[in-house]
Amino acid sequence: MIEIELALQRGEFALELTLASPARALALFGHSGCGKTTTLLAIAGLLHPQRGRIALDGHVLHDTRAGIDLPPSQRRLGVVFQDARLFPHRSVRDNLRYGMPRRGPTGAFDDVVQLLALSALLKRKPAQLSGGQARRVAIGRALLRQPRALLLDEPLANLHREARAEVLEHLGRLKREFALTTILVSHQFDEVAALADSVARIEDGRLAALEDIGAFRTSGSAPVPPRALLRPLPTR
Amino acid sequence: MNLLTHAETVALALSFKVSLVGVVCSLPVAMACAWLLARTRWLAKPFFEGLLLLPLILPPVVTGYVLLMVFGHHGTIGRLLDAAGLSIAFRWTGAALAAAVMAFPLLVVALRNAFESVDRKLENAAATLGAGPWRIFFGITLPLSVRGLVAGLALAFARAFGEFGATITFVSSIPGQTRTLPIALYELISTPGGENGALRLTLVAVVVALLAGSIAALMLLRGAVHPGGEA
Numbered sequence: 001m002i003e004i005e006l007a008l009q010r011g012e013f014a015l016e017l018t019l020a021s022p023a024r025a026l027a028l029f030g031h032s033g034c035g036k037t038t039t040l041l042a043i044a045g046l047l048h049p050q051r052g053r054i055a056l057d058g059h060v061l062h063d064t065r066a067g068i069d070l071p072p073s074q075r076r077l078g079v080v081f082q083d084a085r086l087f088p089h090r091s092v093r094d095n096l097r098y099g100m101p102r103r104g105p106t107g108a109f110d111d112v113v114q115l116l117a118l119s120a121l122l123k124r125k126p127a128q129l130s131g132g133q134a135r136r137v138a139i140g141r142a143l144l145r146q147p148r149a150l151l152l153d154e155p156l157a158n159l160h161r162e163a164r165a166e167v168l169e170h171l172g173r174l175k176r177e178f179a180l181t182t183i184l185v186s187h188q189f190d191e192v193a194a195l196a197d198s199v200a201r202i203e204d205g206r207l208a209a210l211e212d213i214g215a216f217r218t219s220g221s222a223p224v225p226p227r228a229l230l231r232p233l234p235t236r
Numbered sequence: 237m238n239l240l241t242h243a244e245t246v247a248l249a250l251s252f253k254v255s256l257v258g259v260v261c262s263l264p265v266a267m268a269c270a271w272l273l274a275r276t277r278w279l280a281k282p283f284f285e286g287l288l289l290l291p292l293i294l295p296p297v298v299t300g301y302v303l304l305m306v307f308g309h310h311g312t313i314g315r316l317l318d319a320a321g322l323s324i325a326f327r328w329t330g331a332a333l334a335a336a337v338m339a340f341p342l343l344v345v346a347l348r349n350a351f352e353s354v355d356r357k358l359e360n361a362a363a364t365l366g367a368g369p370w371r372i373f374f375g376i377t378l379p380l381s382v383r384g385l386v387a388g389l390a391l392a393f394a395r396a397f398g399e400f401g402a403t404i405t406f407v408s409s410i411p412g413q414t415r416t417l418p419i420a421l422y423e424l425i426s427t428p429g430g431e432n433g434a435l436r437l438t439l440v441a442v443v444v445a446l447l448a449g450s451i452a453a454l455m456l457l458r459g460a461v462h463p464g465g466e467a
Contacts, residue, residue, distance in 0.1 A: 046360050072363035086359035089379045098375075099365030145365055 002026050002149075002183065006042055006052040009135050015039065015049075015205040023198030025175060025182040027072070029216075030202035036185040037082075039202070040153050043183065044079045045072035056149045056181055078142030082154040084134040086126035093122040099145035108144060116140045116170055132163030136170060143174070149181040150174075156191050171195055193217055240436055244372075246412055247420035248440060254328060254416055255396035258336035259343070259389060266340060270347030271373070291402075292341040300405025303334055307369075307406070330407040332413045335396035343392040350384020351377060387455035394448035398441060417441060 001020050008015040015035040028036040041047040043054055043061065051064040056077075061070050078099075086095050096109065096118070115121050116136045126134060135155060142150060155171060157162045172194055175182065186192050192199055192213075199216040201208040211219065240248065269288055273281065293301050307314045308325045317323050324330040354377050362372045379386070400418040407414040409423065421437040424430035 044364050046364070072360065073366050073368055075364070076366070077364060079360060079361070079364040081357070083357070085357055087358060087362070087376060098362070099369070101366070141365065 001055075001057055002181065003053065003055040004039065004043070006039060006049045006054070008038060008042055008047065008049040008052070010038060010047070013038070013205060016040075017202070017205065017207055019200050019210055020209060021200070021206050023196070023199050024179065025184065025195060025197045027186055027192040027196035027199045028202055029186060029192050030208075031187055031200050032054040034202045036187075036202055037153055040079075040151050040183065040185050044077055045070060045075050059148060070220055072190040076145065076148050078086075078145045078147035078150045080138045080142045080150070080152045080155055082157050084126075084138040086129075086134055086137055086141070088126050090125075091122065092118065092124050092126070092129070095126065095137055096122075096141050096144055099141060099155075100164070101146050104144070104146050108146070112140045112143050115143075115173065131159050132166050135159065135163070135167050139167075139170065139174070143178075147180070149183065152182065152184045152186075152195075154186055154188075155184070156186075156188060168194060178220065240440075241433060243411065244420060244433060244437060246383050247415055247417045247437070248413065250328060250331075250412065251397055251417040254331045254335050255339075255393050255399075257329075258332040258334075258396045259339055259392045261332070261342050262336040262343060262392075263389070266343040266347055266392075270344050270351055271377075273344070273348045274351035288344050289341045291338050295337065296399070296401025297405050299337060300334060300402035303330075303337065303402060303406040305331065324407075326407050326410060326414060328407075328413050331403050331416060334402040334406045335399045336417075338399045338402050339392035339396040342395050343388045346388025346391060347381065350381035350388070353384065354380045382454040387452040390448040390451040390455070391397075394445050397444050397448075 003020045004017060006015055006017045013033075013035070015038050017035065017039060028039055030036055038047060042049050042052075043056075045061065048069065049062065049064070052062060053060070053064070054062040060066070060068050061075050061077075062068060064123065086092075087098065090098070093179065096112070100109065113122070116139060117138060118140055121133055121137065122127065126137070129137065139152075139155070152171070156167055159167060167189065174180075177194055182195070184192065184195055193216065196213055196216070198212050200210050238245075273285060273288075286322075289401060304325070305311050306315065307330065309315070309318060309323070314323070324333055329375055358376055359372050362376050367375065371376070398418055399416070400422065403414065404419055404422075409415045409419045415423075417437055417440065421434055421441070423439065424434040
């Protein structure tokens with residue numbers, strides 16, 4: 001169960017979001033600047049809401065009223081950032097191992113390396129990876145954290161077609177083989193249609209609709225464009 | 237054939253020892269101050285920053301006199317050190333303290349710039365992977381600041397090596413104890429017939445400074461700069 005109640009002001013942008021979803025894989029869908037990534041960063045503990053409550057599968061990560069605000073290091077979430085954020089001075093192997101719990105299940109490293117086809121990359125530095133490879137390493141690193149939920153921020157953004165297909169295939173496998181709560185931020189219809197069970201459409205920092213994936217697939221692909229773009233041009 | 241006389245060699249070796257010990261001992265404090273300046277915001281920060289830069293701005297003789305008042309035989313801390321048998325006034329350890337204090341601002345400024353150039357998004361990523369502040373600092377921030385650290389160490393070492401005013405005020409000029417290269421050079425200049433020795437020590441000082449400056453420039457030129465983060 002994903003429960004999010006957020007009030008967060010960043011400059012002139014105000015996020016006021018309340019949603020609860022039993023979905024295993026929830027997508028936050030909307031145009032750029034609508035508040036999807038802000039929501040994800042707040043769930044990860046990297047942004048602090050003025051008020052709200054965030055709970056994943058019963059684990060309360062933030063509750064302003066109860067005075068709970070777990071630091072990012074204690075939230076046990078696997079976050080895959082849009083820009084991968086691999087540590088440039090560490091090898092792929094060391095990046096993957098960075099978040100591994102000391103008493104994690106044996107063989108987890110090998111399983112993830114195999115699942116994401118990373119064995120040939122282990123000795124490389126992040127600068128020697130392609131965009132798709134870096135994204136796969138970031139996914140592997142997040143998985144090896146043994147997270148209670150996986151947060152994916154535009155996991156296919158800025159990748160060329162082949163790399164998109166490659167990462168999408170791995171994420172699809174991940175969804176089938178791991179029963180892991182996943183929150184996906186995206187403005188891409190195909191990505192959401194392939195990876196989510198439920199979709200929260202977000203507009204201007206607010207929840208516009210919460211629909212299951214079937215309804216999402218039939219209701220059309222395009223996220224609602226920013227309101228500013230819909231305004232008629234001024235007439236002279 | 238010896239290039240330097242015995243007294244000059246002793247002064248040179250003492251300068252190396254004093255500078256090295258001074259810089260190494262001040263490194264942890266400089267790191268902590270630089271991190272505070274680079275990663276925190278608080279009201280009195282500009283005042284704290286000004287305080288850290290004081291040794292760079294004040295006349296060295298003032299710094300030396302303050303050290304004498306605090307750490308000398310009659311100073312507040314000096315009396316305690318004397319009682320514990322750890323007196324530093326008029327000893328090489330005092331010269332190392334003077335060198336450390338004078339070199340401290342350069343080390344802090346270089347480290348602060350290095351820490352600020354580390355992408356905070358990487359630190360945030362490390363936090364989401366379960367790393368606490370210490371692990372993030374030693375595993376991410378510091379390794380990514382290594383060029384700035386080396387540059388800062390080189391500049392601080394050169395500054396400590398060339399330290400004169402605060403040292404002579406605080407610990408005087410005792411051969412083998414506190415007569416460092418710059419003090420020996422000053423005394424050779426003041427002594428009739430000391431010109432050759434002065435020239436030799438001048439050359440040594442120039443070579444050390446040039447080496448340190450080149451290392452710093454090399455490190456800073458090749459240092460990567462990363463943008464800031466989201467949080």
